Amino acid sequence: MSTLSVSARWTFRLHRWALVVWAVLVVAIGGLLLWTAGPLADEADRGWRQAEACSRLDRCVVDMGLFHTMYGFMTTAVVLLPILVAAWAGASLTARELESGTALTAWTQGVSPVRWLAVRLALPAGVLTVSATLLVVLHRYAWAAPEDRAGPYTRWWEPFTFHANGPTAVAACLTALAAGALTGLLVRRTLPALGITVATSAVLLGGAHWLMPHLRTPVTEVAPFQDGYPHMFDGVQLSYGMVTRTGAHIPTPDCTATDMDACLRLYEQHGGTGFYNTFHPASHYWPLQLTTSAVLLLVTALLTAASFAVLRRRTG
Template sequence: MSTLSASARWTFRLHRWALIVWAALVVVGIGLLLWLAGPLTDEAARAWRLYDTCRTASCDADDSAFMRYLHVSNLLSQILLGLPFLVAGWAGASLTGRDMESGTASLAWTQAATPARWLASRLAAAGAPVAVGAACLVALHRYAWSVADGRVGVADRWWQLQAFYGNGPVIVTLCLAALATGVLTGLVVRRVLPALGISLVLTALLFTAAHWLMPHLWTPVTEISRFQDGYRGLYTGVELSHGLVTRTGAHLPTPECHAHTMDVCRRIYEQHGGTGFYVTFHPASHYWPLQLTTTALLLLVTALLTAASFVVLRRRTG
C-alpha cells in the first residue's frame, strides 16, 4: 500500500464522523428534494390552478399547499447556498487547524507521511465527497425547480438568487473553493477558532466577489423600447441597468416620477432629453455561459489556493 493511500485511510478514520454527517446531510437533502419534486409540487400545482381560477371567479381557494411548497423550497435552497460556509468552517477548524494547533500534524510528519502527502491526503479525502455530494444536491435541486417551473406561481424564476445558484455548477465549485480556503487558513492561522471565523469571512467575500463578477463575464443584451411600450426585458433576466435613452443615444438613470399617468411621466422624461427606455440584462439563453465562465474562474481560484497551501506548508516545514 502506498504512503498516500495509507495517509488517506488515516485521514478518513480521523474525520469519519464529519464525513458521516456530510453523507447524512446529502442523503436527507436528496430525500427532501425528491419529495419536493414529486408529491409536494403536484399538490402545489393543483392548489395554484384553483387559486388562479378563483382570482377571476367568486370562489375560495386554500393557499396552504403552495405556501408549504414555498417554505420547503426556500429552506432547501438556503441550505444549498449555505454549503460552502459549512465546508469552509469545517476545513479551517478541523481538517487542518486542529491538527496544527494540537501538534498532531507534526507527529504525523515524523511517521510515514511527508507534509506534502499529509496535505494531499486531506484534500483528496475531503474534496471527493464534497464535490460528489454538492453535485447530487444541485442536480436534484434543478430537477425539482424544473418540475415546478410554470406550474406553481410562487416558484422562483430562473434569475432569482436561490434558483440561479441552486440550479448550476457554481455552487459546487464554491464548495471546493471554500474547502481550499479553509485548508489554507488552518495552515496559516494554526488555531481552531480563529481559523473557523476567518474561513467563514473569506468564503463570504469569495461568494460576494463571484456574484459581483458573474454578470460581467459574458456580454449582456440591451433592449430599447418606446415610452408607450414600457420597459422591454425588465424583470425577465439578470439585470445590469435600466433607464432612459436620450436623443444622442446616451443612457441615463430614469428620473423620479410619482404621477399616476404615463403621459405626465413621459413629459418629464422628455424634458431630460429622453426618447425611450433601455434595459441591459442577461436573458435565459445566457444562463449556462454565465454559470460555466464563473465555474471556470472559481476552479482557477481553487487551484491557486491549493497551490498556496502547499507553498505555506513547505515553508513551515522546511
C-alpha cells in the same frame, strides 16, 4: 502497504464523523428536494387550479401547500453548504491536527508533509464534488417541477436559484475547502481558523456573485415609452433607464405624477425617446455559470498552491 494508503486511512479515521454528518446532511437535503419536486409540487398544482376555478367567487380559501416554502429552504441550504464546508475545513482539516500535534506525528512516521496535505485535500474534494453535484441535479429537478403544472415558479435568474442550479455551487464548495486548508496552515489554532475561514469564504463567494454579470457582454434592448422597459425582470439585470435623442443612456428622471402622460411629457422635456434595459437573458445562463465556476476554480487552485507553499516554508 504504501505510505499514501496509510495516510488516507488515517485521514478517514480522523474525520469519519464529519463524513457521517455530511452524508446525513446530503441525504436529508436530497430527500427533501425529491419530496418538494413530487408531492409538494402536485399539492401546489391542485391549489393553484382551485384558485383559478374559484377566482370569480366572492370568497375563496385555497391551500397552496408547502412547495414554495420548502423550495426556498432547500435552495438556501444548497447555497450555504460552502460556508459549512469552510467552517469544517478551517477548524478541523489542518488547524486541529497542527494544534494537537497529530500532523507532526504523521510526518515522523514516514508521511511527508506534502503527501499529508495532498491526501487531506484530495479525499474531501472528491466527496464534495460528487455530493454537491448530486444536490445540484436534484435541485434543478425540484426547480423545474412546476413547469408542467399550473402556477408560478421561481425564475432562473434569482440569485440563490441561479447558484443552486449549476456548477457554481460545486466550485464554491471546493473554494471553501481550499480556503479552510490555507487558513488552518497559517493560523494553526482551531477556533480562530474557523472564524477567519468562514469570513474569507463569504467574501470570496460574494465577490464571485458580484463579478458574475460582468463576465459576459450583456444584451441592451430599447423600446418606445408606451411599451415600457423591454424585458424588465426577465433576466440578470445590470442597468435600465431612459434613451435620449442623442442615443445616450441616462437614469430615468423621477416623476411623482399619477398620470403616465404627464410623466411622458417630463421625459420628453429631458430629451427622452424611450426606455432601455441592459441584462443577461436566459441564453446567457450556462456561459455565466461556466465562467463563474472557472473563476472559482482558479481561486481554488491559487489557494491550494499557497497552502503547499506555506507548508514547505514551515517544514523546510
